Amino acid sequence: MQTIFLNLLKKRFLLYKKVIFNSKNIFEQSKTFISRSQACVAYSTAIRTEHKPLERIRNIGISAHIDSGKTTLTERLLFYTGKISEMHEVKGKDKIGATMDSMELERQRGITIQSAATYINWKGTNINIIDTPGHVDFTIEVERALRVLDSAVLVLCGVGGVQAQTYTVTRQMKRYNIPCIAFINKLDRIGANHLRVLEQLRERILFNSAFLNIPIGLENKHNGVIDLIHRKAVYFDGKHGEIVREDEVPTNYRSEVEQRRQELIEALSNVDETLGEMFLEEKVPSEKDIEAAVRRTCIARKFVPVLVGSALKNKGVQPVLDAVLSYLPNPSEVKNYALREEDGKSEKVLMDPSRDGSKPFVGLAFKLEASRFGQLTYIRIYQGQVSRGDVVYNTRTGKKVKISRLARMHASEMEEVSEALAGDICAFFGIDCATGDSFVADRDSMLSMESIYVPDPVISMAIKVQDQAKTDHFSKAIARFTREDPTFHCKWDNDNKEMIVSGMGELHLEIYAQRMDREYNCPVTLGKPKVAFRESLVAPCEFNYLHKKQHGGAGQFGRVSGIMEPLPPEENTKIIFSDETYGPNVPKQFVPAVEKGFRMMCEKGILTGHKIAGVKFRLQDGDNHCVDSNEISFILATVGAVKQVYEMGRWHILEPIMKVEVTAPSEFQGAIIAQITKRFGVISSVETSDGYFVLIAEVPLNDMFGYSMELRTATQGKGEYTMELSRYTPARGDVQQQLIEEYQNQLAKEAKRN
Incomplete structure (x- = not known):
């Protein structure tokens, strides 16, 4: 009995001990929660009260051709400014991936798909950064990022140099008047040549450029950079290059430093009045004079300073941060x-x-x-x-x-x-x-x-949901993606009875198909790509059409006359309405109805059902009735006038021509030229350097499908290419005939079904 009583007391004691321990634990957790909450409030207050002056703010974008090292550079910028505690690689070999590539697809493919924003602090200055994609298919991400930024860092590959997307990015910078600095990356790679890249900047993009620093060694001997303005060698020690060490310029580089420094001063003197006067008076500019001239001319977009290094090997990144602070504008220096x-x-x-x-x-x-x-x-x-x-x-x-x-x-x-x-x-x-x-x-x-420039889609594909039970998921995905991306369109094609998605390229549409599967559990199938052909007039054609309808009471009456004519080749993607009427024949309140009818008819042409482009509708005269004329009358009169031009005019089909740039080892040059020629491409130039060649050609988009696989096969996976829309030109006769026949067969099938 005594043993039972003692066991009962022991159990009760252990129970009380457990309750007390749990209470103490809860109390400690509460204290931790309260302290964290207080810390959050204090941190929030600090963010609210600590606002930097405008002079201490920079808004920059990182832009470049695909695979030039933008995201790798951004990862280093985050690390050296203390934003992240450790660096990760773009390909995500460690199953983590780069910080700015937060989407799983980006880490798997090793490319940036969506622009990503972040902010860092360097030497007391807040820098807002947007890392943008390099692939032309995601050009809208670059477009809208540059629209809101004050400046940019243009990254160039030390081997590839100025490439296809480099042209596109620089055009976008020019459109929004964005000053930039250039960073020649990947100087640790075999075949890197910073001098060749500088010449390409000057000759191809017509930049007034000069080095601010030069590399100490190239390829596997790349150890640091030399600051030309201050005549100092800069080395990057430590495990991740985080320790910046300055030293004297090596003896074997001193003559080159003086030569490149003089080039810098001459380039600045050509565009800066202050330094130009000093140069003419043979005065030696001080370091501060040179720095001030670089800043003035860079902000005015008259000069592009060039820095060098290797982001992957942690060389030359900190000087880029210093250049952002020293030479790029703050928000008060940009007019919006x-x-x-x-x-x-x-x-x-x-x-x-x-x-x-x-x-x-x-x-x-x-x-x-x-x-x-x-x-x-x-x-x-x-x-x-x-x-x-x-x-x-x-x-x-x-x-x-x-x-x-x-x-x-x-x-x-x-x-x-x-x-x-x-x-x-x-x-x-x-x-x-x-x-x-x-x-x-x-x-x-x-x-x-002022609005953001949104390019038109250049490719369309049929899309079909594999499981009809997931149609709601598909609708949600389409609604979200079309809202987020103005270059991604989706519509129902009544003629073909299928859903059509349009975008900037095959990769663009493929990425969205994969995202529907991953994010919405809605697998889809993409059909054969459809090219955005256009129909246009070959020669001017007159029209004169009367729409008249009587059915008791007020009827419909409207007459329009004038000329439809083709636009010049540089404007053949537009449709223009011109009101050339005078007098009361076509009342001014009905002119918008005429324009509405014209634009409505341009949505579908007569030859292949594609949109009409490259035409001008000149309304010169017409007629009206004081009772029967109304808006619908003139819309229908215009519809009849365009149909008249359908029948009486000479029409042809325009197709998109793409500017294609292929980069591959020189040993495959003959095979690639043969591939491009077989696809009816016109070769513009071929440049060979350091075992690689760059081929630039213009190829019809209709003949480019499947080329990525063919190029990889022919070059053992070493070749790459990019393409962007160049212009629209008349399609070849065989292509026009094939498209017309396919359209007529389609109409015949629909007639049988009905």
């Missing part, structure tokens, strides 16, 4: 304009980026992204400030929007903030808008920022 519509006229309004809160908020939504919190909208603030809980207005829709959550982005991660000021890039949560929408605090002003 908004448009105000008044009485049908557009007025440009200069934005004031001062951060004192005296100006009303103006921002531009440049990128949309789905997140677990709802739609994530990336915003560039051009004027004023925005805080959590503020109410702003969408200029396009006029709707009132409350900002419930505000954040700064670090790739796929986000950090909530209480407010953001002019010059910042931030994100709104859960608001309904579209890419390119402007937001303002002053409802009456309704300012709109």
Whole structure:
């Protein structure tokens, strides 16, 4: 009995001990939670109160041709500024992948698909960075990033040099007046030659460029760089090159340093008045004089400073950060304009980026992204400030929007903030808008920022859901992707009874098909690609059509006459309506109806059912009835007039011609030239250097399908190519005949079914 009693007391004691321990544990966890909460509040307050002056802010983009090392460079920038604690490689061999490639597909393929934003701090300056894709299929990501950035870093491969997408990126920079610095990367690779790349920058892109530093050794002997302005050798010690060590210039490089330094001064003197006067007076400019001249000319887009290194081998990255601070503009040095519509006229309004809160908020939504919190909208603030809980207005829709959550982005991660000021890039949560929408605090002003250029899709493919039970998933995916990406279109083709997706290339559409499977569990099948052919007139054709209909009471009456004529080759992707009428024959209130009817008929041509392009509709005369004429009458009259031109005019088919750049080892040059010739390509140039050759040609897009596999097979996987739209030209006779026959057969089948 005594033993039973003692066992009972022991069990009760152990139970009490466990309860006390658990209570203590809960108490400690509560203390930890409270301390973390206090820390979060303190950190949030610090973010809210610590705003850098405009001079301490940079907004830059990292842009380049595919596989030039943009994401690798960005990974080093994050590491050296303490944003990340360890670096990872783009291909994701360690199953982690680069920080900015947050999408699983990006890590598997080793390419950047979506632009990603982040921010770093270097020597007391906040730098907002957007890492952009290099592949031409995702050019919209570069387009909208450069639209909102103040400057850029143009990355070039030390072996490949200036490549196809380099031209595209520099054109985009020119479109938005973006100053840049150039970084020649991959000097550790076999065949690297920084001098050749500089010559290509000068000759191909017509940049006024010169080195700010030169490499110490190339390929496997690349050990550091030499700063030409300060005449110092810079080495990057430590496990990851994080320790920057300066030393004297090696003896065998001293003559080259003086030569390249003089080249730099001469290049600056040609475009900078201050340094030019010193050069003419034979005065020796000081280091500060040279640095000031580089900054002035770089911001004015008259000079592009060139730096060198190897991001993968951790060489030359810190000088790039220093150059961003020293030579690229802050938001106050860039002029940004908004448009105000008044009485049908557009007025440009200069934005004031001062951060004192005296100006009303103006921002531009440049990128949309789905997140677990709802739609994530990336915003560039051009004027004023925005805080959590503020109410702003969408200029396009006029709707009132409350900002419930505000954040700064670090790739796929986000950090909530209480407010953001002019010059910042931030994100709104859960608001309904579209890419390119402007937001303002002053409802009456309704300012709109200048729009983002969106290229037209160049390729279409049929898409089919493998499991019809997942049609809802497909609809959700399409709704999201078309909202996020203005170059990705989806429509139902009534003629072919199939869903058609359009985009910038095969890879573009293939990526979205894979994302539907991965993110929405909706496997799809892509059909044979369809090229965006166009139909156009060969010669001018007159029209004169009367639409008249009487059915009791008021009828329909409208006459239009004029000429439809082809546009010149450089404008053959446009359709233009010209009102050349005078007098009362065609009342001015009905002219928009005529234009509406014309544009409606241009949606589908007579030869192949493709859109009409490259034509001008000149409305010269017509007739109306005081009772029977109305808007629908003139729409139908225009429809009849275009049908007249269908029958009486001479039509032909235009096809897209692509600029193709192929890079491969020289041993495969003959085979690749034969491939391009077989595909009806016209070779523009062939350059050979260091065992590689670069072929540039113009090839019809219709003949480029399947070329990636053929190129890999012919070059043992060593060749690569890129292509971009060059222009539209008349298709070959056999192609036109084939397309017309296919269209006629299709119409005949539909007639039988009906």
